[in-house]
Amino acid sequence: MTATDAAAGSATATALADLRQVWRMRAFEERVRELRLAGDAVGSIHLGIGQEGVAVGASGLIGPDDAVFATYRGHSWAIACGVEPEALFAEILGRATGVNGGRGGSAHLTAPGHGFFGENSIVGAGAPIACGAALAGRHDGTDRVALTVFGDGAMNQGAVHEAMNFAAAFSLPVVFLCENNSWSELTPIDEMVGQPELFRRAAGYGMPGERIDGNDPEQVRDRLGDAFEVAREGGGPTLVEAMTQRLVGHYIGDADQYRRPGERERDAENEPVALLTRRLRDAGTSDDDIAGAERAAREEMESASAAALAAPLADPTTAKEHLYA
């Protein structure tokens, strides 16, 4: 085997591992959708089906002292941080065994033991909080990087502006990761900004910014990895705009009738399962291996959700606990 062959083999193995991880996130969320439609889960649930490539690419970059702040479309980020799917299902199902015992729900999953400092239901609110995690690292002797993930819509929130300036002014190790799925909830981002290339705003804060293909975990790993390295070495914050797409509605129940002509076809071609499957086929990976990635993920999520469903509901007599020290 030549060095080139070995590199190609390793790239293929990575792509297959990425596909498996994309499928774990997707199978998780498809199962969540079934549970919501069946009425086992209730309330407003926001899925990120189609956007998994970003979280998969980022997952290997997150170190033990790092802190991740996601949004209400953050199930995949919890999985990327290594939180057990059963505890996530249980949380979404309001079970006592949920990762937050039912206090968080789909939109506030939090698992600090995994570096996952939580989802947030307020658009853009996680960005200033991430600055604080980075600030803490400056005083606690760690080389923490704080990763704050938000959508294109959050780029129009004042809190995000304040956070970007705060991080840049103090050269804080924050990575601002914008998952641009082109829809700010139900409204197209390009109609809500004067400059749709959102990464260009970084220059105004005096930090690097770039746009990457969020569907390709390999590219995310590489480019976001650079941002992590810069932050860890004291070079301050970076804005990374990862282009992606949401294949489903804003929330479960969104009629999703607002898509533009040709959009769905383009999305279906670009999304990470399609991209990675093509890449693996081109590299000669067997259909069996490719199908196996999906099958294993579905089995895992079927069994994790069954276990979560069997767990007791959160106990109403504990509802007032944990308000104060």
Place this chain on the structure above:
Amino acid sequence: MPDTAVSPASTATETRELTYGEAVNAALRRCLDEIPETLLYGEDIATPGGVFGVTRGLRRDFGDRVFDTPISESAILGSAVGAAMLGRRPIVEIMWVDFSLVAFDQVVNQLANVRYVSRGELTAPVTIRTQQGSAPGACAQHSQSLEALFLHVPGLRVCMPWTAQDAYDLLVAAVHSDDPVLVIENRTLYPTGKGPVRLGGPVQTPGGLRVRRKGSDATVVTWGAMTARVLEAAATLAEQGISLEVLETVWLNPFPTDEVVASAARTGALAVVHEANTTGGFGAEVVARVAGAGVALRVPPLRLGLPDSRVPAAPSLVAGLLPGAGDISESVRDWLHSA
């Protein structure tokens, strides 16, 4: 994530002559000194020493744990939430309480939810120092008394010191608390109240009240700078044979309901006086708690406050709205005579 370990508090005490503002400074100095996890930041607080001079000298003595920030309340409060989640104990200043409104999300949706939503796996021991209230010539957006907004938010502790000693004690208690605490000071008090302040000593637990005057005809509950006017009114009424019990409830959350109820039951009359607007003011809650406890009052409760108005700039207009000591003594006398 475990609560931040707080170093044992110094038990050595000394007494110094300090103003209210100097007492705040002394409390910050003590906390920065004895809790290595503390950070102190806000607009103009470090190198300039604060617009009221309250944080003077702390940057010099504590280095980069004390720093100035952009004029960005969301970034100040949000970063405090994040730093606290990761084991720091931030003390942040919001220069005027009115400015907290531009970042209310970080207080109500974020800070107050950290412990609850994470089932205590995360905590947010953040101290927010701010100041509020009317002062001559202050405009509509620098004069409000907004404590009721924060008291509507479970998860937040709220206190309002009036004396220099309490400015010290309450702030030290706030920083040591594992809960987020809002300390609402009053800028008119910063240069005043010079007197002996006991420094050091055991850290108080949030809660409790100050019985500023014992009396038998009516219980008057008040807090903040209004306490001075109530005490002046009480002195006036004492000369007329009316004996008021004045309770300064320095802690509004936790609120000393039992003590207030007991006093009202003893005097049979309850008045609440605050600088905030009457409607939805915390005085309404105090009245409701006493009523809810079944206390039989011989006269319907009295609430005095800003009569549901915006706050004008001209001092003569403010005088037409905010109850002064004379207004309070008159209102209370008429009220008690109506019984």
